[in-house]
Amino acid sequence: MTDHNELQKNISNEPARLRQLGWDDHFDHQMLSIDVADGRIVRVISMQRGQFLVTDGLKEWFCSVAGRLMHSKSRDYPVTGDWVIVDGTIVTDVIPRKNILSRGEAGSRGSTAKPTRREQPIAANLDTVFIVCGLDRDFNIRRLERYLTLVHNYALPPVIVLTKADLHDAPESFLSDVESIAFGVPVILTSMQDGRGRTELESHLGHGQTVAMIGSSGAGKSTLANMLFGSDIQATGKVSDSVGKGRHTTTVRELIRMPQGGILMDNPGIREIAFHEDGNGMENTFADITELAEMCRFANCTHQKEPGCAVLHAVKTSKLPHERLESFHKMQREMDYLATRRTKSADRVEKERWKDVALRIKDLKKRKR
Known part of the structure; x- marks a missing residue:
């Protein structure tokens, strides 16, 4: 059974200090699933040339990441704002994020x-x-x-x-x-x-x-x-x-x-705003178009050429700027592409999984001969 005594001591002895840095109940809950025996909880202040500047609320120091994190998927790699567990000057784990x-x-x-x-x-x-x-x-x-x-x-x-x-x-x-x-x-x-x-x-x-x-x-x-x-x-x-x-x-x-x-x-200035996720951003940003869309004749209206389109009518009557609808269409195409890419990626993972299963079965049959 994993011993959490050292980490729990770190939290209980420094609750005010950690909470000043942004620690909250979400992370208290996440600690129950962290599979590490000891270490110190700190927050990543910045990344500089492959090094991570961290703080425990009293002092700051530079750390590097453990090898398994270095070669892990990008979402498991520490970023600025992360809570991490360190052993001296080595980041050993990233505490699951709230966002x-x-x-x-x-x-x-x-x-x-x-x-x-x-x-x-x-x-x-x-x-x-x-x-x-x-x-x-x-x-x-x-x-x-x-x-x-x-x-x-x-x-x-x-x-x-x-x-x-x-x-x-x-x-x-x-x-x-x-x-x-x-x-x-x-x-x-x-x-x-x-x-x-x-x-x-x-x-x-x-x-x-x-x-x-x-x-x-x-x-x-x-x-x-x-x-x-x-x-x-x-x-x-x-x-x-x-x-x-x-x-x-x-x-x-x-x-x-x-x-x-x-x-x-x-943050450094963002030169280009490219999307990586296709969440509910469009629905929230274009709430006016979303509301108008409910009055379109067709439920699957694309707001381009369909008859009875309430969105196009709003543009025609100057209640909705044409530039805003163009912006909506442009971003919608990007979101559709992201969604399609994610689906294809999921299909690829599933195909590779079954391919691996098939190879294992084939290998077992060979051994039985």
């Missing part, structure tokens, strides 16, 4: 040429995701729809953060535009100049809460982290006069313990 946020590898957006798309994990064990968008040339409604779908696919709660509000005399117009496509999602205007939006953002950084920021390079994520922390903890780049955008500064994913009691993760 993960990933995207498809860069260059795979809209591509169906590759048989698989590598998963690129962004972070694990999150409570909220800040989708950061600057009110400069970074502002793009269609891109925000993709970010929302990405986050909703993993059943994570998003918050849209509009930075650089001080660049405009009336930034509220941007707020209205975003709220029209972000149903039920908080949208917060922020400005480093006067601290606008800080109070609303701090409500998501309570004790033990983990928030990840995602967005394009130069969107203002590091500047936002500095504002929330109260001092310069992240390097920032000034807005370029030539292109009207902030310069990218963050190079690694890193957990930052905030004075509000929570943990904030800054």
Whole structure:
């Protein structure tokens, strides 16, 4: 029988310290199924050149992973935000996550040429995701729809953060535009100049809460982290006069313990929003189209040429922007491809399993002769 005494001692002696880092009842429950005898529970702060910076709440140190994890499937490999068990400076186990946020590898957006798309994990064990968008040339409604779908696919709660509000005399117009496509999602205007939006953002950084920021390079994520922390903890780049955008500064994913009691993760800018999962993101992001679809004449309406299509009628009468429907169709094609790929992958696994069974039976028959 597996001895959990050392690990349980680690938890019971340091409950406050672990919970400040984001430990909760989910992980208490997961520990019942961890098949290890001893070790120390820590959280991964960042990954740097194949090394993992971890913390137990008192100190930080670098670790490498055990060989079996090095050669395991990608989802078993530690990522920033993971809770892991270490033996000295070796990560021996990853505690089952409560969630993960990933995207498809860069260059795979809209591509169906590759048989698989590598998963690129962004972070694990999150409570909220800040989708950061600057009110400069970074502002793009269609891109925000993709970010929302990405986050909703993993059943994570998003918050849209509009930075650089001080660049405009009336930034509220941007707020209205975003709220029209972000149903039920908080949208917060922020400005480093006067601290606008800080109070609303701090409500998501309570004790033990983990928030990840995602967005394009130069969107203002590091500047936002500095504002929330109260001092310069992240390097920032000034807005370029030539292109009207902030310069990218963050190079690694890193957990930052905030004075509000929570943990904030800054991320390098995302150049391309490619999907890896086909969850319920579309249904949540395009709730208006989903609602209209219920009134279509045909239950399997694709909203393209069918008669009696309520969605097309909404476009024709200017109640639904044509660009939004185009965005919907484009993402739907990507989701359909992901679903098909997953089905084919499952079929392949099943065929390989039965092929293995057949070979074993054939081998047994040979031995009996």
